[in-house]
Amino acid sequence: MKTNFKIILAMLLIGMGFQNSRAQVSNAIEKTAKKTEWQFSTRAGYDFPNYKEDFKYIDYKGGFMGGISINHYWSWFGLQADFDYIKNSPKSNINNPFYENNGPIPTAIAYTDVTVTKNDITRMFVGAGPSFRHLSKNNKFQAELSLLAGLGTIDGGEILVEGVRKDDSKDPLTYHSGWDKQNLFAGKVQARFTYFFNQHWGVNAGAYYMNYFGGAQESTKNDLLVSNGYMTAGSPQQVYYYEAGTTAIRQDVDGGSTTINAFNSDQIVRDNLGGNSGTADLRRKIDLSSVGVFAGLTYRFSPSKKAPKEIVEVTKTAPVEKKYCVQTTAKDKFTNEILPNTDVSIKDSKGVVVETAKTDAFGVVKFCDLLPDDYTIEGMYNDIALEGNTAKKSEFKNDQTIIKDILYADSNFIIKGKAVICNTSIAIDGVTIVLKNNQLASQKNTNTNQKGEFTFQALQNTNYSIYGKKENYLSQTMTIFTKDYDRNKSLFIQLEICMDAADCGTAIALKNIHYDLGKYFIREDAKPELNRLVQFMNDNPGVKVELSSHTDSRASNAYNQTLSQNRANAAVDYITSQGIARARLTGKGYGESKLLNRCADGVECSEAEHQSNRRTEVKVICPQ
Structure with missing residues (x-):
């Protein structure tokens, strides 16, 4: 119990540190997070149980877990409700079937096989509590810590292990009664990390620690003993744990020791050490905790605001809000080369795309008629996302245009080429350009546009062959060694593919x-x-x-x-x-x-x- 308390205390301290750390987050992150939001999450994973018992030949193995969570956040703080369903299984660790009759386990050579009859353990948890989160600047990454309390249930876990003799008769080797369905107070500490690949949907992964307080009391049903003929139905005697060839000793409430003797033919004898008939209740409450890991899906949304009431009478005209411009330049992070024809979009604080455009020949695009708000600027060049930027509401002032850069941070080169007729500057469109990686034996294809232009992404320290394909054209083949280029000095590798028109009869x-x-x-x-x-x-x-x-x-x-x-x-x-x-x-x-x-x-x-x-x-x- 002390260990469980220490674990929970440690998680609480982490939660406090998590809360304090958000005070140091920049205004950009705080404004991103300051909104009411709902989240629905599903998860599936694996649970590792820890039963505080001393059973010598019985283990409890991990198993499947699945669950759902509902979160409601106000900024960085929220409430969470959880439901978890868990399956564990008892298992015998007797792996040598040759045991002597009534001898200690394991010994000699009397048995030919071992049979195991068992019922899986079903556990559930329903709880709620506070949750804390941290959102990344671009609103895509989220880290959460949740502290939950509620009701846990446990049912099942009965196991009977029998040794099979040469004449096919059986002897019990070990047994545990498991648990009847019962409810226990339970606590759970959970850490979860989520990546949102669009405004609503994300994938999550995490881990948890769960503890059932007060201990789970052993079952009195002995269903497997009755069904296998070791006990009669309705018998006043019960067995909670049995081990062949030994006496299982349990402490009584008054400090004395009580035992379960070995099975005697068709009945089970329960005596006190002093020789009196057995009256002590040998059931024990077994402490239970577990840890688990999981992954799943998350859906989030913000409730829509109510539409304002219709204004019936207008006494005066509302002032017209000023509108502003945001000018964005797309550059390479390593060389500062400008990036023309880059797709750029600007989103408002709700994640709605306000406008999209392409940068001009100088890598610049300008968005105007913007009302003051928290905006996010994103870019895409050659199918690679650029490092975005933000324009904060506080920056819109004095009729000034806000200047922002977005950066191409990919470490690979871009081959920028053109297909032309040999000995001319005449461009050829519709050419299939083939780029072969001579080291990896792979290739990529693309088509030239109306200007004969094409682009490829090229790895560093690699050699390529490149040529064009078009009916009735004979193409030049070029070899490119990217090790000859320095990525810190150049993003683009410029080249020209020469192609001859192979008309019939023309040499x-x-x-x-x-x-x-x-x-x-x-x-x-x-x-x-x-x-x-x-x-x-x-x-x-x-x-x-x-x-x-x-x-x-x-x-x-x-x-x-x-x-x-x-x-x-x-x-x-x-x-x-x-x-x-x-x-x-x-x-x-x-x-x-x-x-x-x-x-x-x-x-x-x-x-x-x-x-x-x-x-x-x-x-x-x-x-x-």
Whole structure:
């Protein structure tokens, strides 16, 4: 009992500290909390009971608990009413069935099995008391402490453990009568934490300590003993606790000791130690407490205010209230970069959205025609919520515009790109942009808008591949290493995806397809560009292409023709090795027959002019 008192006293001191701490909360939090509010909560969890008994071979295990709470708050203080339903179960801890007849438990080898017959324990609690709460600045997080008193009930818990002999006869090993349904005064201390994901609904989790005062008195029914033939119905004798091979000793009220002897065939003998016939009541009141953990749902609402009575006669015109403006700038928390096109909303003290807008090119949005009130400013950029801000009623004065910032605090980068036709500034809309995380083997997709723009969120210290997909377009593939960027200096990674229009019959030069002098094997530095063609053919499964190879005018025509054909064939072989059907590919060597400049045989040209003629091209084969 002293332990229970200490626990309750400690929880009370916590409650007092909780109350004192709210005096130090800022005016912003106090004004958020100063409103009448109702809350309805449900919970389910697990209860761990603690029965103050000395039963050697019987334990009481935890079990399911469920309950509901109703709270009514005035600011930080309120009242709470609770109902809890709890199921516990008795259990035998005899795990070796081989016991000697009438010997102490456990001993030798007489039994072949153990059977357990039991009734679960049903407990309930109904109570009420004060509750204290603390609300976060944004009204989303709530911590509560409740001190409740009321009525607790307990019923059940009878258990009979029997040893089975080889001839299938049974002997009782241990027994407890449990408790008849009875009501007890009970107290409960509960701590609960709630996160509200919108104005009304939230999820909660918490823990409690519950104590039944005065002790629960053992049952006199002995239903299991009667049903198993150890006692007759209506017998004046009762058994409250039994242990085979020993004598259970209980203290009498007058200080003497009373015992229950072992079972004798079909009856139970109850004697005093002095040899007199048993008359003492061996029932005992067993103290009970428990702790539990739970989680559940919470619904809150504030009662609507009554509408004002209709004014029949107007003697004078009410003064017009002044209206004000709140100007908000969206910034990155680490770099102070402004955030254009950020969704911003402003809510009044009741949580009602007054207005929404997007920031302009300078990251600024202005809300006007506002009456003085406590406002909350929230923002969303690239599907990430910004750290909001508040504009308090006390700040609306002197016809001044209130200036506030909201901050993007996510530690990841934002890839901000644009898809354009190669060698132009012409934007391409409707392109599916694919961002592959090369370390996690995952990918994300998005589509470009009418301006060809797109955004992605990118993790730090990660490398990505990025390219575009659109019918009849051949996309550049880019690699991004975010470790090359400092998040404290930059939020955005700017890039441009170049795409060639792959119209049938139009040749597109593949860049960086170089061969060693006089050779035709595919070098490693040529593979990324050929992989770009592989990706294009995977994205356009009905397309067939011609790969053509060209040389400069140096060396003979026959040599150049053979070399270019071999190079075209090598390119086809590589693309086929990447899973593209050979039937979709044609390799064609043109030698020096299609020069792009004046550098024919006998004409002196620079190395750069000859280089422009040494090329590999691809074109979509027009359908017949």
